[in-house]
Amino acid sequence: MSEEKTTRKLSIEEEVEIYIDAILERAKDFEFSSFLLGAKKEVYDEDDAGLLKRTLGVRLCLCDGWLDRGRDVDWRHPDLVFILCGIKDGEAQIALKIRSIYVYGRYRKHERGISQTRWVCQKCNGKGCKKCQKQGRHYEESVQEIISAGLCPAFGSGNLGFFHGMGREDVDVLMLGHGRPFVFEILKPKVRSIDLEAFTAKFNEGNKEKVTLESLRLTNFRAPALVKGVSPDKSYRAFCKYLDTAPSPEKVKELPSAFSAQVLDQRTPQRVARRRADLIRKREVRSLVIEEEREDGLLLAIRSQSGTYIKELISSDEGRTEPSIAGFLGVPCVCAELDVLDIHISDDDALTKPEPEAESVSSGAEENGPDSALQ
Ligand SMILES: [Zn+2]
CATH class of the missing domain: 3.30.2300 (THUMP fold)
Known part of the structure; x- marks a missing residue:
């Protein structure tokens, strides 16, 4: 002036x-x-x-x-x-x-009840109210905070840090196999070079019951958009539990072939309808294998297109997913337990801008947005 x-x-x-x-x-x-x-x-x-x-x-x-x-x-x-x-x-x-530091990696979640990101109660904005039982949040722990508690101090940062996941699993779902790709942004780092291999070994030893890491590498500010911009197939293990009676053995036998390369019409599930647009999405189940037949249900290995709602594929969500496993078997079923076994993308591909190509089945770009906006 x-x-x-x-x-x-x-x-x-x-x-x-x-x-x-x-x-x-x-x-x-x-x-x-x-x-x-x-x-x-x-x-x-x-x-x-x-x-x-x-x-x-x-x-x-x-x-x-x-x-x-x-x-x-x-x-x-x-x-x-x-x-x-x-x-x-x-x-x-x-x-x-x-300048922030961006770390790419994959996480595995070994315990149910851990949300992916810190989930602050929206009603009280973290102050604590009746809805969140005075906690100010919906889940005690999150993958974001567990990773942050390791990574941020290692880089001399006292902040929480931003978490960018390649989609997310539900709170009650385990993330196994080679884990889910993510990018973690470390705010205001004082240290810029650490031995990531030694860090990973120490982190995994201290957190092996909850969250473990692999494939950590330094990346850049473009990585969050890249990781969020791809929609690879996923493999699951799901326990399809009979609610009432068991289905006929013939139907069980026909199940795998009926749900191989089977395109579903999935209307937005009731459980997420409040926060997502009510649409019918077309998603393909690539393959279904029965791993184990039990008296009270079937242990299934399912590979499907990104964005498939597996719980609803099993239960039918009162007819909102068509066809469904419950519908095919002709008996009411629920998904009693679900684990993500694999996310089918390599680390290099997770950090590479995908070639634009017309998707044959997906309804398109809306797929990745809502996941990140959820919590
Ligand atoms: Zn609250």
Whole structure:
């Protein structure tokens, strides 16, 4: 501002002296390989900025050794950005922006009752109310928080961090096999390089009853959109429980072939109808195998197109999924237990922009959005 400019007590050169000491002091806490300096527009005009740049540039090159240690200015994605916001009472006012770190990996969930992300009670916004039994949240633990409690301190971050999953499983469903791809964004990291293999081993040892990790690698800010932008097939193990009587043995025998390459019409399940558009989606069951026949039901291995509602495939959801296993067997059934056994995508493919292609069965792009918006 012009008023501030005329009352500026120090010359730019004197300000720079103060800035450099302050920046070096702040920078001590961080591991970084690139940085950028900026000047706040409201405080400095273009002439000032030019003078700042010249003065700072000379000083930094000559005496501070930042550049000598191989730290390049990275204009597009610097690790740190120091914004010079003026000198107040002899003290440098510096705003510091710290680039997030993005870690890709896959998680397995070994215990039921853990939600994927922190699920704050919407009625009280976390304060605690009757609906959430004064907890402020719907589930005590989440995959997000368990991963955060390991990853964030390892990178010197005290924040929760953002979790981006490739879809999600229900709270009562286990995530097994090679796990579900995710990207975790670590906010304001002080450390940028850790031994991810050693981290994984230690994390898995401490969390083996609940959540374990594999395939961790550093990635970038584009990764969350990539991971959310693909819809691979999934394999499940489901226990189809008879509610009433057992079906005829002939029907059981015919079940696998009846549900191989079988396209379903799935109307939005009643249990999620409040938060999702009421649509009929076409989803394909690729294959169905009976792993075990028990007196009270069937243990099934099912591979299906992404977005298939497996619980409703079994129960029919009062006719909203057609055809259904209950309908085919001719007896009422429910999905009493469900585990995700595999998500059929490689790590490299999870981080690669998919080629646009016409989907033969899916109704399209709406598939990935709602999952991420749920909680
Ligand atoms: Zn509440």
